[in-house]
Amino acid sequence: MDNQKLLDVQDLVTQFKLDDGILTAVDHVSFSIDRGETLGVVGESGCGKSVTAFSILNLVAPPGKVVSGKILFDGENLLEKSKHEMKKIRGERISMIFQEPMTSLNPVYTVGNQIDETLRIHKGLSRHEAKKKTIELLQLVNIPLPEQRYREYPHQLSGGMRQRVMIAMALACDPQLLICDEPTTALDVTVQAQILKLINKLKRQLGMSVMLITHDLAVISEVADRIIVMYAGRIVEEATESALFEKPLHPYTEALLKSIPHVGKGQDKLYMIEGMVPNLLKKHEGCLFAPRCEYATDLCRQSEPELLEENGRKVRCHKYTSKWEGQR
Numbered sequence: 001m002d003n004q005k006l007l008d009v010q011d012l013v014t015q016f017k018l019d020d021g022i023l024t025a026v027d028h029v030s031f032s033i034d035r036g037e038t039l040g041v042v043g044e045s046g047c048g049k050s051v052t053a054f055s056i057l058n059l060v061a062p063p064g065k066v067v068s069g070k071i072l073f074d075g076e077n078l079l080e081k082s083k084h085e086m087k088k089i090r091g092e093r094i095s096m097i098f099q100e101p102m103t104s105l106n107p108v109y110t111v112g113n114q115i116d117e118t119l120r121i122h123k124g125l126s127r128h129e130a131k132k133k134t135i136e137l138l139q140l141v142n143i144p145l146p147e148q149r150y151r152e153y154p155h156q157l158s159g160g161m162r163q164r165v166m167i168a169m170a171l172a173c174d175p176q177l178l179i180c181d182e183p184t185t186a187l188d189v190t191v192q193a194q195i196l197k198l199i200n201k202l203k204r205q206l207g208m209s210v211m212l213i214t215h216d217l218a219v220i221s222e223v224a225d226r227i228i229v230m231y232a233g234r235i236v237e238e239a240t241e242s243a244l245f246e247k248p249l250h251p252y253t254e255a256l257l258k259s260i261p262h263v264g265k266g267q268d269k270l271y272m273i274e275g276m277v278p279n280l281l282k283k284h285e286g287c288l289f290a291p292r293c294e295y296a297t298d299l300c301r302q303s304e305p306e307l308l309e310e311n312g313r314k315v316r317c318h319k320y321t322s323k324w325e326g327q328r
């Protein structure tokens, strides 16, 4: 085991057994996250990014199931853990925050109560110690007047403040890995930037690793160290943040980048990726992106490209198959 790697997902397959057939939501996905690293996971909704996160946490609900692969967390395979062990890991070592904090916050308890409870259950703190630590956590996530907020209910806070409370709660047990699933999608642009800045600051301050899931490449442009791009349950590209933004290799990544609005650059209209994501219940031949790809050739429509690696970059596209394989 490479000691740098905190999380090492190997050949993960997660399927849903539906009335119409088997849907492979995560299809032989492999990636890792180093200690202290932020990995961005990007793709349209339905591309498998959230199911990947739920698979890591052992939270895939039936009829979904992880059918094969390994999820090594600090060297231990999470797929071999019991429900009880996973509950402990989720409470103490891996935390997750979601798009809409109201679905995770309990409306009938005060903010303080909810964070206190996490600290008392998982850290065994007394009531007094938990209150002290909760107020420190509210300060850490830049919530003004933390003593007052401690006594307030979730509905009394703005969307941005609620997301900060969720982050405070997620940090209560000093997790080694924080998974953020579309943490800023429900927020307006200014608040979005503040929350991302906060996640970045906390990552550095606390030395944790972050997996940041989003449909919007712009969101992770300054936060992620490395990015994986997912399409139809597969990884289609992986690169460092700077390499990906400087020179996207996969046509899907290129299209995602083109669809980022550039303020002040005189764009008449926003670029949209034509077409729809494929129905994964149907059998497909060739590259799954071919119906939407401006570079598609007969080869693309006939055979599915493999994920190839060259100079620290990975891409699944026939534009590189002969070039990269030819160099071997």
Ligand code: SF4
Pocket (backbone or CB within 6 Å): 250, 251, 252, 287, 288, 289, 290, 291, 293, 294, 295, 296, 297, 300, 301, 305, 316, 317, 318, 319
């Ligand atoms: Fe486009 Fe072909 Fe590459 Fe698929 S393999 S992304 S269709 S160029």
